[in-house]
Amino acid sequence: MSVALEAIRLTKRFGKVAALRDCDLALPSGRVIGLVGPNGAGKTTLLHLAVGLLDATAGEVRVLGWSPRAHPTLVLSRVGFLAQDRPLYGGFSVADTLELGRHLNPRWDMPYARARIERLGIPFARAVGTLSTGQRAQVALTLALGKRPDLILLDEPVANLDPLARREFLQELMGAVAEDGSTVVLTSHVIADLERVCDHLVVLVDGRVRLIGDVDDLLQQHAFVVGPAAQGALHDPSVIDSARSERQVARLVRTPQPEEPHVDEDGTTVRPATLEEVVLAYLRSARERAEVA
Amino acid sequence: MLWLTYRQHRIELGVLVLAAAATVVALLVFAERAAQMRAAIGIDACGPVPFTSPECGFKLSEFNRQLQPLTNTLFWLFLFPAFVAAFLGGPLFAREFERGTHRLVWTQGITRMRWTLEKLGIVLGVVIVAAALMATVGGRVRGLQSMGAESPFSSFDVSAPVVIAYFAFALTFGAAMGALVRRSVTAMLAGLIGFVAIRVFVAMQLRPYFVPPIAIRQGGPPADAWNLGVHQLTAAGAEVPQEKVNALVTSFYGPAAERFGFRINDYFAANDVYTTTLYQPADRYWLFQSIETAIFLMLIALCIALTLWVMRRRPA
Numbered sequence: 001m002s003v004a005l006e007a008i009r010l011t012k013r014f015g016k017v018a019a020l021r022d023c024d025l026a027l028p029s030g031r032v033i034g035l036v037g038p039n040g041a042g043k044t045t046l047l048h049l050a051v052g053l054l055d056a057t058a059g060e061v062r063v064l065g066w067s068p069r070a071h072p073t074l075v076l077s078r079v080g081f082l083a084q085d086r087p088l089y090g091g092f093s094v095a096d097t098l099e100l101g102r103h104l105n106p107r108w109d110m111p112y113a114r115a116r117i118e119r120l121g122i123p124f125a126r127a128v129g130t131l132s133t134g135q136r137a138q139v140a141l142t143l144a145l146g147k148r149p150d151l152i153l154l155d156e157p158v159a160n161l162d163p164l165a166r167r168e169f170l171q172e173l174m175g176a177v178a179e180d181g182s183t184v185v186l187t188s189h190v191i192a193d194l195e196r197v198c199d200h201l202v203v204l205v206d207g208r209v210r211l212i213g214d215v216d217d218l219l220q221q222h223a224f225v226v227g228p229a230a231q232g233a234l235h236d237p238s239v240i241d242s243a244r245s246e247r248q249v250a251r252l253v254r255t256p257q258p259e260e261p262h263v264d265e266d267g268t269t270v271r272p273a274t275l276e277e278v279v280l281a282y283l284r285s286a287r288e289r290a291e292v293a
Numbered sequence: 294m295l296w297l298t299y300r301q302h303r304i305e306l307g308v309l310v311l312a313a314a315a316t317v318v319a320l321l322v323f324a325e326r327a328a329q330m331r332a333a334i335g336i337d338a339c340g341p342v343p344f345t346s347p348e349c350g351f352k353l354s355e356f357n358r359q360l361q362p363l364t365n366t367l368f369w370l371f372l373f374p375a376f377v378a379a380f381l382g383g384p385l386f387a388r389e390f391e392r393g394t395h396r397l398v399w400t401q402g403i404t405r406m407r408w409t410l411e412k413l414g415i416v417l418g419v420v421i422v423a424a425a426l427m428a429t430v431g432g433r434v435r436g437l438q439s440m441g442a443e444s445p446f447s448s449f450d451v452s453a454p455v456v457i458a459y460f461a462f463a464l465t466f467g468a469a470m471g472a473l474v475r476r477s478v479t480a481m482l483a484g485l486i487g488f489v490a491i492r493v494f495v496a497m498q499l500r501p502y503f504v505p506p507i508a509i510r511q512g513g514p515p516a517d518a519w520n521l522g523v524h525q526l527t528a529a530g531a532e533v534p535q536e537k538v539n540a541l542v543t544s545f546y547g548p549a550a551e552r553f554g555f556r557i558n559d560y561f562a563a564n565d566v567y568t569t570t571l572y573q574p575a576d577r578y579w580l581f582q583s584i585e586t587a588i589f590l591m592l593i594a595l596c597i598a599l600t601l602w603v604m605r606r607r608p609a
Contacts, residue, residue: 051400072404083396089301090392096300103296104401147402 034194037204080144090129134165227268241281313423324434382467383481424460446519458589514572
């Protein structure tokens, strides 16, 4: 497995607050990787470190094998980055925005970028600031894709888009990736979005990796178990998270091998977990552990 | 970067070039008119100021009245760099930070150091060309206002090379403030106030003493000198505090006055106070231009270094 983005004991502190602490991470290339975590988990910090917008406090980050601060132009010309809020120059026309990409990127593919915009039906002469939010997001994505990157980093790319624009954006992204076989890392709060496009998942909590793996593996390795409240074994280490109500206990458990859905004699129901259930269980359990500590 | 900088700042740069051109035209037109007025009013026949005949006094006030547009334009030349500091320098980097577009450009294929240097350099180039244009004309027309022998120092502030240095410093100072505070409005205010303060401080506090002035206790300075005015100094050349001068004046009247034959200067001298005229001779003009230009070049280098340092170090 070749590695697109690697973090080695990566630490980033802002004053006294640690956004990333001793974070070890290796993201395989050629995959679409979802990065989830609560606010302040370090998702944006990780991406900013990867494109050299930030310097690590300790440890290192390697992007396509290079350090982004030591070899900025090597890394930046091969990495497409879309920052949170998708910044663009509002006064620039769409054509000007592509022109910006051409002037600042040695590997810019203008016919490709223009073809994308044409296909999306976005007028070249319109000022970016007057486009709809969805169209603006597409222009920002085109700017990131126009350098034909090997790695695409997207920070909350579909935040504040309506469901239709959200779907279109992700479709465009997946289409472009399928064509080029590049690696994509995107962060999102909406697990449903990630479920639709990602085949690899990283759950980041408190500046550390809480869970990482292929989506298929993760789904196979976890099961959702609902049983009578009297049932014990709640402290079983395989139980990631449990919710107890008066009558019953719902648990998300890690299983050594895939479990077929079934119902036990005592009424315990075992069924496959959804990705959302898995992610939420890990996020919740991390918070509880923090509260105990 | 040339394309991007032009595309981003073409309006500001256009306004700057237009304003510079308008200033040059206004200076030339008003100067031409002033020269004609001088001849028409016949003021040069009156000789050097102060005039003795009341008729010449009227001529002078009429001339000054007609000269007002030229005087205003020259005053505009003092203000112009402050506007460059505020409206061009202040937002140059601050607006990028404010709108998050620095994350857009810093993650394209060029380094942020190159982006910073080229963006600043290109705008600075335009500012310098505009300033050089105005400086060439500005220095030539100032003498038209003066009566009699003209001191080169009277056009010091509107001549090359200092004017060009003022403009360049205004831009780099505003830009550095923007990089530092990251807020356009704050940067514009800081740029405006800071630039004016530094510019006035150098002109008023430092320039008269770049080289120790020549001190004379009798007579006046040469007509083409820069007269720094009358000062009360000790024999060693130290400035006497005004309170002491006032106390001496007060104590002079009475017995002391008679003892010194009513010659207050003798009484002052007995107390180690000498009424002295200070001036800088005209032949120091280019030395002073060089010194002041060097001071601002140093400040410009400092501002650029500060900008680069902030860009390199600041988390994005």
